[in-house]
Amino acid sequence: MKKLTILITIVTFTLFTSCKKDKKETVTEDTKTETKATNTTTTKERKKLQVRLESKSGSNVSGTAIFTQDDGIVTMIAVLDGLTEGTHAIHLHEKADCSSEDGTSTGGHWNPTKQPHGEWGSQNGYHKGDIGNFTADAKGNGMAKIITDEWCIGCGDETKDILGKAIIVHEGSDDFKTQPTGAAGGRVSCGGIIQ
Ligand SMILES: [Cu+2]
Ligand SMILES: [Zn+2]
Numbered sequence: 109m110k111k112l113t114i115l116i117t118i119v120t121f122t123l124f125t126s127c128k129k130d131k132k133e134t135v136t137e138d139t140k141t142e143t144k145a146t147n148t149t150t151t152k153e154r155k156k157l158q159v160r161l162e163s164k165s166g167s168n169v170s171g172t173a174i175f176t177q178d179d180g181i182v183t184m185i186a187v188l189d190g191l192t193e194g195t196h197a198i199h200l201h202e203k204a205d206c207s208s209e210d211g212t213s214t215g216g217h218w219n220p221t222k223q224p225h226g227e228w229g230s231q232n233g234y235h236k237g238d239i240g241n242f243t244a245d246a247k248g249n250g251m252a253k254i255i256t257d258e259w260c261i262g263c264g265d266e267t268k269d270i271l272g273k274a275i276i277v278h279e280g281s282d283d284f285k286t287q288p289t290g291a292a293g294g295r296v297s298c299g300g301i302i303q
Contacts, residue, residue: 154176155176161299169189169296181257184259186253189248204273211298214276219235221267225287225289227282240284276298278296280292
């Protein structure tokens, strides 16, 4: 009987462990951040930056993006309204210059590592600005989120530093295939990432 109990315990544990592995990468990142944070409370350095996104190309899309950096992990949460219902691409583009009416003054996708355009994390490569797609509801509200150690706020490493770049929200969705843009259509909202 005792042996059976032990066996059941082992089976349950194995199942639990394998289930855990299936969870999304972002969840793992979260856990990592928490563990690191508790280990390094005394040396923890937290950075925060808020970016306002303004309407472009005659749209009504505006919002706010908040970037935080905690012990080498950057989290971006962008909240937008005035969108058309459905999927929209969101990227970081090269220059924090939203002066043009259509947002093209921000240049192309931020791509400091000279990779092809793609889905974030893809083995075939992706731009450091390829955040991806998010969904807007019937009221035109949407939220995009990314947690990554591939960015930093003001560290000076040109392959990681998001300062001086722009956030662009697109009219359509990113197909993760078309080079070098993802064929996401016009630029409906823009925000320069500056301190
Ligand atoms: Cu874009
Ligand atoms: Zn791209």
